[in-house]
Structures are given as structure tokens and as C-alpha cells.
Amino acid sequence: MEKVPHVLVVSLPAQGHVMPLMEFSHQLVEYGVKVTFVNAEFIHQKLVFTLLDHKEDQKDRRIHLVSFSDELDLNDDRTDSQKYVDFMSRDMEVHLEKLIKKINESGNEKIDCVVADPNLGWGLEFTEKLGIKRAAFWPASLGFLAFMLHVPKLVEAGDIDDKGYPLKEEVIRLPHSMPAMSNTDLLCSDGRSDDNTIREMLLQYIQNVNKGAKVANWILCNSFRELEPASCDFIPNILSIGPLLASEQLGHPTGHLLPEDSTCITWLDQQPVQSVVYFAFGSTTTFNQSQFNELVHGLELVNRPFLWVVRPGLTDELSPLNSDSFKDTIAYHGKIVSWAPQRKVLAHPSIACFVTHCGWNSTVDGVSMGVPLLCWPYLADQFHNRNYICDIWKVGLRLDKDENGIITRSEIKTKVQKLLGDEGIRSRANNFKDMGKRSVSEGGLSSNNFKDFINWIKF
Missing domain, CATH: 3.40.50.2000 (Glycogen Phosphorylase B;)
Structure with a gap:
């Protein structure tokens, strides 16, 4: 009997990160892959709650939801993202290593591959040490990933300091056809009162993303080539597998953390x-x-x-x-x-x-x-x-x-x-709709990339 590949999926505990990784996990299951999906306890409970109306998914043992205690006090603000950043940087690696060891020693389908949000770059670093295949799943645009990978060069060149503050105003443009961005905008949040906190968090993520991208065998993304052709060429080992619409089409829950009002x-x-x-x-x-x-x-x-x-x-x-x-x-x-x-x-x-x-x-x-x-x-x-x-x-x-x-x-x-x-805007929007459909259809580039990834896991 052929072994069922087993993938451990690790998400940053936030709606915009959990949702595409759940989409990705459902697609893995459709290809016969077993998935263990790992998250912080607080987010895990929300995710489980939204699955209650999808009993068919509760019966599907190929996706196993696992949580770690976030180790916050009862009175801690669990909407405080900085607390999660601190927890993940300090403790989550230990929990994850114990989980992988427990699964692998149980003889119950050892982990063949870890797919982690590159914002959790340390997770991919220690996975490399364990000799397990590893992929980063990038939940944002490839263009923004290119900028994040470029930030260390901006620090080195003296354009921004190590706290993320611009030392001189400069327009950053990477490959032609990618939109330009001012370095004063890159790490800011539009003049909000908590700009400094957001800036510090983004810098932490940038450091993690650079670590994760360096050791990942592949970087997967919810995009398709026609959306970001320059970025696909600019970043090595990219596999664009989007748009990830399979969960909706197959009737699976999409990983929302709030109940949907239909x-x-x-x-x-x-x-x-x-x-x-x-x-x-x-x-x-x-x-x-x-x-x-x-x-x-x-x-x-x-x-x-x-x-x-x-x-x-x-x-x-x-x-x-x-x-x-x-x-x-x-x-x-x-x-x-x-x-x-x-x-x-x-x-x-x-x-x-x-x-x-x-x-x-x-x-x-x-x-x-x-x-x-x-x-x-x-x-x-x-x-x-x-x-x-x-x-x-x-x-x-x-x-x-x-x-x-x-x-x-x-x-x-x-x-x-x-x-x-503006009919021109609507016409261009419809053109991208058609391109996205072709990309995920049989023979399309995103479809072929996903199959290549499945074959890589298996062999």
C-alpha cells in the first residue's frame, strides 16, 4: 500500500494568514495528502467554532487540527499582536519540535514536509536541521515579499536604520513593472498613533521572512503569474499556485475566524x-x-x-x-x-x-x-x-x-x-478573472505548479 504523504502546516495566528493556509490544506487533501494544521490555542478555538456547520470536514481525518497553548494570562489582551510575536519567537519553536518528534516516534505517518508561514522563519530553520522537506507559504503579494527581502540591503546602504526609520527619502523600485514605493511608506501604517509598534513588528517579521526564505526548498504563494510576472522571475524557487479558490468550490470552510452571515x-x-x-x-x-x-x-x-x-x-x-x-x-x-x-x-x-x-x-x-x-x-x-x-x-x-x-x-x-x-476598469478586471481561471484549470501554470509540489513531497 502506497504511503500517504503527511504535511505539517504551521500558520501565523491571524485571520489573513490562517485562511489561505486552510485553503492550501484542503487542496493538499484533494491530492491524497494528510495534513496536520498547527495554530495557537486562541485562534484554534475560533477556527474549530467556524467548522461546526461543516460536519463533513470533521469526519475527514486527513486534516488534523492541533493547537499550542499561547501561554498568556487570562486577563491578557489576545488581540495584541505583539504578544503573539513574543510568544512565537520565545516558545513556539520548542512546542513545534516536540510535536514533530511525537508524531514521528508514534509510527503514525511520519512528517514528510513542513509548510510554514515565512513570518515564522525559525520554524523552517529548525526543520532544515531535522532533515525534513520544507516550504514557505507566503500569504501576501510576491511584490511585497521582494521588498521585504530587499530591506536588509536598504539598511546596509544606509537608506533606513535598524529600527526601520528612513535616513533619507528614496523611491524603491525593484524589477520593472513592479510598482514603486517610497522607503518612508514601506514600514509605516499611514500615520496611526501606534506606528512605532507596527514598525517594530514589521521589522521582526522581515528578519524572520529573510531567514525562512533562505532555507525553504520552495516558496508557495496565493498568486498567479499574470498578476506578478516580474516578481515571479525576481524571487528564486517560487511556485505560484493561486488563486486559491478550491475550498469554496468544494464546499469546504475557508478558515474564517468569525461566523459568516449568509x-x-x-x-x-x-x-x-x-x-x-x-x-x-x-x-x-x-x-x-x-x-x-x-x-x-x-x-x-x-x-x-x-x-x-x-x-x-x-x-x-x-x-x-x-x-x-x-x-x-x-x-x-x-x-x-x-x-x-x-x-x-x-x-x-x-x-x-x-x-x-x-x-x-x-x-x-x-x-x-x-x-x-x-x-x-x-x-x-x-x-x-x-x-x-x-x-x-x-x-x-x-x-x-x-x-x-x-x-x-x-x-x-x-x-x-x-x-x-469606467468600463475600461471593468474590462481589465474581467480579463484578470479569466486569466486566474485558466491558471488553476487543468494544464494551467498554477495547476501544474501544485502538482509538481505534490510530486516533490512524495518523492
Whole structure:
């Protein structure tokens, strides 16, 4: 009997990292691979909760969910990403090594390969010492990976210091056709009050990513060649296997950490074709009260059907949603949910455009569904993704802030109208949709890359 390959998948404990790795894991299972999926306990519990409605997956023993205690006190803030960075750097390697040793000594299908988020670069380093095959799964754009791998050279050249602060302003451009980025933007989060904390975390991730990329046999990514051809050529040992849409197509859960509200699909069924503006800002974006108020008034001014994801923590005060005028707006042509089945939403014929924070998962979702994008980035790689969307692919527009750093209601109205009136943007978006489908279809480059990876694991 042929041995079933066994892959250990290790995720950074955050929505945008867990979700694509769960997608990837489901695809491994379809090729007959057993997967052990490892995460921090707090994220693990959320993931298990969202799987309760998918009993067929609970019966599928080829994906085994395993957790490590995050070792935080009961009163610790588990939304504090820095605590997780500290935990992963200090303790998680020990837990992971014990787990691999336990599995391998049990005789129950030894680990053939470890696939880890390169932000956990140490995990790939010690896997190399154990003599196990290893691959990095990069959850963001290849273009941003190229920038992260380039940061040590910027430090060496004296363009930024070892704390991430620019010593001189300079436009960074790697291969031609990749969007340029100022080194003052590279490690910032758009003037937020916690910029310094974000900067320090990004530098830690950059160090880990450089370690992980150096020792990985392969770097897998949720992208396809037509999206980022220059980056595919620039980074060695890349295997583009996206867009990762298999879980949705096969009816598997997609790794969301919040329960999805599917009533919005029924609501979309009642709306005209290409009439609805979809607003969703990911799992980490937060708005101050002034910005949230402008967004609420902007939805009123747009004066067309909208679906808005208002997740817990998006803002501190939701009272603007209870005004009489906004209640009337909702009653007439709006729908608010706390979390949405995003792929199903974007694939729905009633969707006209997507107002997005430009996280890579949302960017790939939008591009793969042929939906025009209106860009409202919040931190880190999201600004880089916006540059791709607007300047390279030309499938969306920017929302610009005023002199007070606010995206105004009139700016929201104007840009929605401009985006929906631009047939060139929609045409280019549909072209990328077709290219993505071809890439993951039988004989497509992403499909062939995935098969090559499976064969590499087996042999």
C-alpha cells in the first residue's frame, strides 16, 4: 500500500494568514495528502467554532487540527499582536519540535514536509536541521515579499536604520513593472498613533521572512503569474499556485475566524445586476469616530444598494448607525452584516464594486471575481497592493484623504461614481478573472505548479 504523504502546516495566528493556509490544506487533501494544521490555542478555538456547520470536514481525518497553548494570562489582551510575536519567537519553536518528534516516534505517518508561514522563519530553520522537506507559504503579494527581502540591503546602504526609520527619502523600485514605493511608506501604517509598534513588528517579521526564505526548498504563494510576472522571475524557487479558490468550490470552510452571515446572499438575490457596492475592511482595520461618521454619511450620499461588513472592533462607537436617516437608508437599500462569505458575495451578479482595505486575500478575491476595486488601505502591505491595483493592473481607484487625514463623504460618493462609470476598469478586471481561471484549470501554470509540489513531497 502506497504511503500517504503527511504535511505539517504551521500558520501565523491571524485571520489573513490562517485562511489561505486552510485553503492550501484542503487542496493538499484533494491530492491524497494528510495534513496536520498547527495554530495557537486562541485562534484554534475560533477556527474549530467556524467548522461546526461543516460536519463533513470533521469526519475527514486527513486534516488534523492541533493547537499550542499561547501561554498568556487570562486577563491578557489576545488581540495584541505583539504578544503573539513574543510568544512565537520565545516558545513556539520548542512546542513545534516536540510535536514533530511525537508524531514521528508514534509510527503514525511520519512528517514528510513542513509548510510554514515565512513570518515564522525559525520554524523552517529548525526543520532544515531535522532533515525534513520544507516550504514557505507566503500569504501576501510576491511584490511585497521582494521588498521585504530587499530591506536588509536598504539598511546596509544606509537608506533606513535598524529600527526601520528612513535616513533619507528614496523611491524603491525593484524589477520593472513592479510598482514603486517610497522607503518612508514601506514600514509605516499611514500615520496611526501606534506606528512605532507596527514598525517594530514589521521589522521582526522581515528578519524572520529573510531567514525562512533562505532555507525553504520552495516558496508557495496565493498568486498567479499574470498578476506578478516580474516578481515571479525576481524571487528564486517560487511556485505560484493561486488563486486559491478550491475550498469554496468544494464546499469546504475557508478558515474564517468569525461566523459568516449568509443572509446577505439572500438579500443580494433581490438586488439588480451590478447595482450593489460591497464594503469590507478585513479583520484588523479600525476607524476613529470622525472617519466612521464620514463613512456612514458617504453610504447615504452614494444612494445605491450597499452591503457593509461591520465586524466587532471596526470602531468604538456604532451610534451613527442608529440615526433616523441611516435607518431609513438601510431600510430602503442597505444591508449590514458582522462577517460575510466574501467569495460568494464577490461572485454574485448583483455586485458592482468592492470598497476594500486591500489586504492580499481580499485583493486576490476581487481580482479573481472580476470586480472593480476602490482602495482604502490601512497598514503594511495594503498600500503596496493598492499601487498594484491602481497603477499596474488598473482595475481600481484610490480613495484620497483630505488635509485632516479623513476620507470624506463626498470623496466616497465621487469615487464610487467614477469607478462604476469606467468600463475600461471593468474590462481589465474581467480579463484578470479569466486569466486566474485558466491558471488553476487543468494544464494551467498554477495547476501544474501544485502538482509538481505534490510530486516533490512524495518523492
